[in-house]
Each structure stands twice: as C-alpha cells, then as structure tokens.
Amino acid sequence: MNLENKIAVVTGAGRGIGKAIATRLADEGAKVAICDIESAYAENLAEKLRKTRHEAIAFEVDVGNWSDVDQMFTAVEKKWGSVHILINNAGVRHDIPVHMMAEKDWDSAISVQLKGCFNCVHFAQKYMVTQKYGRIINVSSPVPASLGENKQTAYAASNAAIDGFTKALALELGPFNITVNAVAPDYIDTELLRSIAKEGGMYVDDFRKFASARIALRRMGTPEDVAGVVQFLASDDAAFVTGQIIHVKGNP
Template sequence: MTDTPARTASRTAIVTGAARGIGAAVAKRLAADGFAVAVVDLDAENCGDTVTAITEAGGTAAAFGADVSDADQVTAAVEAIVERLGPPTVLINNAGITRDNLLFKMTEQDWDMVLGVHLRGSFLMTRAVQKYMVDAKWGRIVNLSSTSALGNRGQANYSAAKAGMQGFTKTLAIELGKFGVTANAIAPGFIETEMTAQTAERMGVSFEDFKKGAAAMTPVNRVGQPEDIAATASFFVREEAGFVSGQVIYVAGGPRD
C-alpha cells in the first residue's frame, strides 16, 4: 500500500505568538496531537514556559525568536525551524498586537504596527512556509481572525486587520488547494488572556467585572478560554479536515453574522 501525502508529510507545526495566551494553548494542543512544534514569538526567551510545558508532557518543541513583520527575520526563523525540527507542513498565524483608540486619536504608527504584525506578518510567514507544504503535497494553514472583523468601537486598525485575515485565508484556499493545502480562519470572541486583561485595565474596569459583562452578552453565558481556540485549530489541521478549506469559524459562544 502506497503512503498518502498526509502520512509522509513532516509532522512539524509552526505557531506564531506562542509565548502565551491563545498561541501557547494551540502549541500545547498540537504537541499533544503529535506535532513537533516551533514556538515562535518576538523574543525566543519568552517562549520558555510554553516549550517547557510541552517537553515535560512528553512532546517536542523548540523556541524561535522573530518579528513576523520583518522579512529577513521570518526567512531566518523558518530556515532554523527546518534545520532543527524538519520542514513545516502546519502553520498557525496567531501573532498579533493591539493599539486601540478612537479613529480621531489613532496615529499612523498605531495603524501601521497592527496591520504590520497581523497582515504583513501572516503574509510573510505563509510565503516562507508554503513551499514545504507544496513539496509535501499536504499542508494546513490556520489564521487567527476575530469577531472584531465585524467592527468594534476603538479598533479601526485591529478590525481592519482581522477582516483582512479572512480575505487572505480565502485566497490562500483558492491558490493552494490543488497542492493538498487547506487554509481556514478562526475568529474568537472574548477569550480570557493577558490581552483582554490589559484591555480591562486600560478601560479602568476590574478584569472580573469585565469578564462578567462579556459572559452576560454571550449565549453560552461564559467567556472563552485559549483551549477553546486550540481545540478548533486541532480540528482544522487533521487529515479528516482535508475537505474543509476557505472557512471562517466564529468561536465566540454564539452566532456571528
């Protein structure tokens, strides 16, 4: 019996923004699923907790530092990942930042930084990794969008970036599908992370009250956890999900238009 491309493809996954929060949870889940995981963040030293959690659980992981919005750093990081862990056939574009403000207060730098990390970063990472997927005739790309893609006060930059991630995802699905590569997006709702805690602090609200307010507006009556997103990413990268591509799944505790 001849091996299928999926059986012979490298079991190496890259997760960006994986030092903490959603990225860390996804990295741990993929490691538990059997992938060797490249834990990528701005500073490799910040990835220590994620790597340690994976290795202590019996998985394989290594930390890599890169500014995903810098083409040279992305190229260098991917080359290092290939050398250490093998050719990547799974990419989770999770790295992101916020620079929230109302439009009339938002600076050009606020706009450029957010679009740079989310959109330019995902483009650069995907461009650098796709050749390994094409060579393997199998690959999985998962991009992190957000419910903010539908619009959110004080987040013109973030909303534009997250909406852009959806168009980027659908285009990747069209271009790469014939090579056995799928591309899908996850759009989280309110997830309990350091980022949402910082938002509460910036608004002058206690994090507990902030979470209670978010839960009250969510049909399942709770806020999300990073593991909720990790479970969805785990589904998208499975062999069984090979006929699911170009989709945006809102993991938000209720429907989103």
C-alpha cells in the same frame, strides 16, 4: 495522537491563545516551533513541553520582519526537514480613535497581523507545495467585535484583510492539497483581554460578568476552546474544509 510526526509552526505562541494552540498540537504528537517576539515566553513554553517529552524549539521572531521569518523557517527545516502546519496567531491590538492614531500604530497592526501572516505563508507554502500537503490556519477576529467596541479601526481592518487573504489563498493552494482556514475567536478570557478591561476602568470580575451576560453560552471562552478548533483544522479530519472563517465566540 492524530498529528504524530507533523511539524507545526505557531506564531505568537508564548502566551494566551497561541500558547494553548502550541500545547494542544504538541499533545497531539506534533513537533512544534514556538515563535514569539518575547523570547522568554517562547523559551519557557518550549522547555515545559520538552520536560513532558514533547519536541519543541523556541524562536524570537518579529513576524513583520522578512529576515526574521526567513531565518526561523530555515532553522526549522534544518532541525526537522519540513513544515506541515502553520498557525498565524501573532497579533496586536491598539484601541485608539482615528484622530489620535499615529502612523506607527496603524503600521504596527498591519505589519504584525497582515504582513506577518503573508511573510510566514510565503516561506511555509514552499514546503507544503513540494510535499503536496499542508494546513494553514490564520487567527483573526470577528469584525466588528461582538462587544461593539469602537476605536478599533486598525484592528478591524487587519482582521478583515486576513479573512480575505484566507479565502483567496485557499483557492490558490487548494490544488496542492493545502487547506487554508481562519479561526475568529471573541470573548476569550486571556491576559490581553483582562488588561484591556482594566485600561477601560473595569474590574476583571465585573468585565467577565458583563461579557458573559452577552454570550449565548453564558460564559467567556478559554484559550483551550480555540485550540480545540485549531487542532481539528490542522488534522486530517478537516481534509475537506478550506476557505472557511470559523467563529469561536459562544454566540451565533
């Protein structure tokens, strides 16, 4: 367990990739704060982890809300004393063409993915700077997405910004022994991707075949595939890796 006694905060952790990441970190010995805007999903995962003798607490958090994030980190500090690992995974995706996109749709993507990333970093880094140790991993996405989807301007813009934020932050926090990296998954078989396929008029099995045929490894990825890369970046094995955008998509 190479993350024993480390304290990790994972956003968007109730389902999908975030759930797999939180579970993997807990399995590696970390104490995990499970944050999600859907409190029921966060509570369910925290309870499941506690039943298997992991330390986990759940929070209902809108990462785009400064006060929510402040209160969450204050509670984590009160419970465990610090934060060593931050996983910014919360995200939204609106497949809407620009001429039909409302301001609220654009604001939602930027608030959750980009502002949420900044909000969490703002509060987490103070612990990391003080202790001269930290791991920040941002979950973005290849831009453009490998399937060549259109109607993703807000999604693409926010993810491109996260990548730039990651590289700049790595330079800023490097002197404090804090690494900052991003993981950009694509072709991951999640509930979100399955729902998008259905909205596009495709059966899930047909979509899997369609996607797999375009992937060098001839299969879609799993949330656990992403979690493994995140766990590596969160560990001391990745102590000399920073400012990198690592694609997890089964393709070059």
